[in-house]
Amino acid sequence: MAAPKSGEDWLKTSQEYWKGWQDLTRQTMQGIQSEQTAAPWHEGLEQWSRMFRGGPGQSDMNSVLDQLLDHGRGYMSFLQQIASNPGGFGAEDLRSAAQRMVEELRIASPFASAMPFAGSPLGEQFTTALKWWQESVEPMRNQAQGWSRMPAFGMAREYTEQAQALSAAQDKLKDANQRYGALIAKAVEGGLVRFQDKLAARFEPGARRVDDMRALYDLFIDGLEEAYAEIALSADFRVVHGDLVNAQSDLRLKIQRVVEQCSGSLGIPTRSEINTLEARVHELRRAAKRGDDHPAISSLKGEIDQLRRELAALKASQHGASHDDDELPVVPRRAATGRKPAVSTKPVASPKPAKSTKPAKATKPAPSAKTKAASKPASKAKPARTSTAKPAARSATRTAKGK
Amino acid sequence: MEAINFKPEALINEALRYQSKIGAALGTLSSVDEVHFGVTDKEAIYSEDKLVLYRFRGERKPTSKVPLLIVYALVNRPYMVDLQEDRSLVRNLLALGEDVYLIDWGYPDRADRYVNLDDYINGYIHRCVEAVCERHGLDRINVLGICQGGAFSLCYAAIHPDKVQNLITMVTPVDFHTPDNMLSHWTRGMDVDAFVDSLGNVPADLMNYCYLTLKPFRLNHQKYVGLVDILDDKLELENFLRMEKWIFDSPDQAGEAFRQFIKDFYQGNKLVKGGLLIGEDAVDLKNVTMPVLNIYAEQDHLVPPSASIPMKDLVGTKDYEVLAFRGGHIGIYVSSRAQREVPGAIHRWLGER
Numbered sequence: 001m002a003a004p005k006s007g008e009d010w011l012k013t014s015q016e017y018w019k020g021w022q023d024l025t026r027q028t029m030q031g032i033q034s035e036q037t038a039a040p041w042h043e044g045l046e047q048w049s050r051m052f053r054g055g056p057g058q059s060d061m062n063s064v065l066d067q068l069l070d071h072g073r074g075y076m077s078f079l080q081q082i083a084s085n086p087g088g089f090g091a092e093d094l095r096s097a098a099q100r101m102v103e104e105l106r107i108a109s110p111f112a113s114a115m116p117f118a119g120s121p122l123g124e125q126f127t128t129a130l131k132w133w134q135e136s137v138e139p140m141r142n143q144a145q146g147w148s149r150m151p152a153f154g155m156a157r158e159y160t161e162q163a164q165a166l167s168a169a170q171d172k173l174k175d176a177n178q179r180y181g182a183l184i185a186k187a188v189e190g191g192l193v194r195f196q197d198k199l200a201a202r203f204e205p206g207a208r209r210v211d212d213m214r215a216l217y218d219l220f221i222d223g224l225e226e227a228y229a230e231i232a233l234s235a236d237f238r239v240v241h242g243d244l245v246n247a248q249s250d251l252r253l254k255i256q257r258v259v260e261q262c263s264g265s266l267g268i269p270t271r272s273e274i275n276t277l278e279a280r281v282h283e284l285r286r287a288a289k290r291g292d293d294h295p296a297i298s299s300l301k302g303e304i305d306q307l308r309r310e311l312a313a314l315k316a317s318q319h320g321a322s323h324d325d326d327e328l329p330v331v332p333r334r335a336a337t338g339r340k341p342a343v344s345t346k347p348v349a350s351p352k353p354a355k356s357t358k359p360a361k362a363t364k365p366a367p368s369a370k371t372k373a374a375s376k377p378a379s380k381a382k383p384a385r386t387s388t389a390k391p392a393a394r395s396a397t398r399t400a401k402g403k
Numbered sequence: 404m405e406a407i408n409f410k411p412e413a414l415i416n417e418a419l420r421y422q423s424k425i426g427a428a429l430g431t432l433s434s435v436d437e438v439h440f441g442v443t444d445k446e447a448i449y450s451e452d453k454l455v456l457y458r459f460r461g462e463r464k465p466t467s468k469v470p471l472l473i474v475y476a477l478v479n480r481p482y483m484v485d486l487q488e489d490r491s492l493v494r495n496l497l498a499l500g501e502d503v504y505l506i507d508w509g510y511p512d513r514a515d516r517y518v519n520l521d522d523y524i525n526g527y528i529h530r531c532v533e534a535v536c537e538r539h540g541l542d543r544i545n546v547l548g549i550c551q552g553g554a555f556s557l558c559y560a561a562i563h564p565d566k567v568q569n570l571i572t573m574v575t576p577v578d579f580h581t582p583d584n585m586l587s588h589w590t591r592g593m594d595v596d597a598f599v600d601s602l603g604n605v606p607a608d609l610m611n612y613c614y615l616t617l618k619p620f621r622l623n624h625q626k627y628v629g630l631v632d633i634l635d636d637k638l639e640l641e642n643f644l645r646m647e648k649w650i651f652d653s654p655d656q657a658g659e660a661f662r663q664f665i666k667d668f669y670q671g672n673k674l675v676k677g678g679l680l681i682g683e684d685a686v687d688l689k690n691v692t693m694p695v696l697n698i699y700a701e702q703d704h705l706v707p708p709s710a711s712i713p714m715k716d717l718v719g720t721k722d723y724e725v726l727a728f729r730g731g732h733i734g735i736y737v738s739s740r741a742q743r744e745v746p747g748a749i750h751r752w753l754g755e756r
Contacts, residue, residue, distance in 0.1 A: 286522065
């Protein structure tokens with residue numbers, strides 16, 4: 001069918017299509033079978049699709065449209081299957097409609113490409129890696145049945161063993177995929193049964209009737225979801241789902257190892273190297289952020305505190321008990337509240353000037369109810385954070401209420 | 404099974420109506436405005452790495468003397484609390500006189516893969532609390548933790564009870580091993596070490612895929628069949644697209660934080676069983692002695708009520724209140740019922756303390 005050129009064209013074409021289709025459907029309902037009745041109901045959607053794509057400046061809309069049409073096609077197929085049975089529809093029709101829906105959702109076989117997230121960017125990446133692996137190793141596997149279980153020896157034994165492990169991991173993933181798919185199929189079967197039960201319940205006296213196709217469709221989805229939830233919460237599913245995720249992780253790790261070796265042999269930086277560097281940088285940053293706790297800094301702070309105390313004592317001895325109020329307080333006022341100065345606070349646009357009573361970083365007061373793990377090494381201990389008891393917190397909260 | 408007959412005309416009309424709605428999309432999709440979110444004015448008052456701490460500016464000055472810091476989850480973007488003008492928890496709280504701050508975690512990348520829960524809770528959250536305290540000359544503030552951010556807030560409040568005056572948790576899981584918790588059920592069969600080791604950070608797409616498979620038929624299909632109903636309504640369509648944006652605009656998860664969260668919370672259920680360590684700090688919920696308001700959603704499929712309700716018996720406070728919201732995990736922020744009920748309940752509860 002040629003693409004319509006304008007909205008008016010489309011309307012005309014669409015009207016013609018629907019008129020013809022309406023006639024055919026009527027005939028079908030009357031029991032007249034014709035090859036033409038197999039014309040998909042979603043053909044109208046295809047016309048939309050062609051028209052959208054034909055329009056200038058509509059490229060950004062294509063992905064939105066594609067999604068809409070994908071779901072529309074599923075719904076139309078559902079309608080058509082129900083409508084195409086002259087005497088109404090029965091269990092087999094439902095089964096068939098459900099199966100089509102499931103296929104469109106890619107629920108039953110989402111792992112056809114060995115992925116639990118087929119279609120996603122991650123899925124594409126992994127699929128590419130898997131394809132590479134298959135192309136590299138599969139011919140070897142096919143040549144030697146049982147190869148993956150043969151002992152390896154000689155110069156290349158490590159590489160052989162690695163390839164065997166990869167092969168085994170791939171088999172494991174295939175197996176996990178199959179078991180997962182079987183459970184999903186079971187959920188779909190269960191969904192059909194539930195749908196039929198729900199439908200039967202609507203025939204009970206006083207029950208709300210199914211008035212239109214959307215209500216029927218919603219009931220169908222309800223049945224599928226309930227059955228899926230039951231399976232998804234089963235002990236079997238936990239094991240199978242876990243096996244699938246784990247098999248995938250295992251295969252991914254093994255492929256990464258091979259890639260690492262290849263990259264390393266070519267002098268290309270590897271993920272492991274970067275990880276090591278990232279981990280080191282992160283640890284340095286953590287150390288910097290908790291500078292208060294660093295032994296060297298703690299030692300310096302202790303020294304400063306000691307000097308302050310000595311200075312205060314010296315001044316006190318010089319002036320005697322002079323009762324000078326402006327004497328240097330050894331501990332800033334807010335330190336007594338348990339305030340910990342923000343080590344790396346970087347106000348972006350704080351209009352508020354820093355308070356004159358801002359605690360000196362040298363003093364790190366103790367949060368009142370901080371509970372430290374018993375396993376904490378003494379050398380790294382932050383004594384100030386372990387000293388006080390927690391019940392103080394509530395009374396402190398009460399007295400500090402701002403409302 | 405007894406057959407059901409629909410009238411052919413009715414079927415045809417329904418199919419036609421559906422197709423005409425699709426046709427209407429040509430007009431509406433090309434005319435919808437760019438989707439905006441995060442509608443309330445705000446200023447950045449502190450930043451660190453990819454994190455930014457914002458203070459929201461309402462149309463009136465706050466009357467509350469103690470500011471409220473919102474700690475959102477890592478797994479989605481926090482603008483859900485300020486999605487649009489008529490769907491904004493933040494805006495409503497400001498209108499009631501609250502002084503609202505929010506932590507925006509940003510989008511972690513590969514360089515953040517070693518950021519762990521200690522960094523998030525004792526590091527980022529603590530320094531944000533300090534920054535807010537500093538601005539207001541206070542020793543403690545009110546904290547509102549949402550979802551995973553609620554679990555973080557509980558940990559923070561247990562480790563630093565002297566920094567939290569009142570704690571509010573929304574759709575926050577505490578008991579991760581209840582039988583209706585599908586996410587937890589699945590993660591308990593996972594080798595999370597191999598998972599994180601092989602991925603580095605956990606990709607957002609993978610997280611989203613996982614959420615979609617919680618209700619695959621409803622979220623992947625029925626939702627979009629229903630979308631057709633509003634294709635000729637520009638405003639409704641924009642609302643829908645804004646929500647879609649939020650759902651799929653997800654950050655990757657820092658690998659180490661993810662590893663620990665799955666191991667200790669989902670698999671170990673350590674908030675209930677004990678033994679949770681954040682860095683070197685043991686988390687004992689009995690240390691949560693400040694007043695607590697726990698808000699959960701009755702139809703929440705991500706954090707079932709059963710995961711949140713046990714909080715009452717685990718925290719140390721005697722001042723505990725619970726609010727059961729009639730809605731789901733997302734409806735609790737954006738439904739019109741939520742706008743009517745949730746901000747008012749929070750403000751009233753805070754005002755009484």
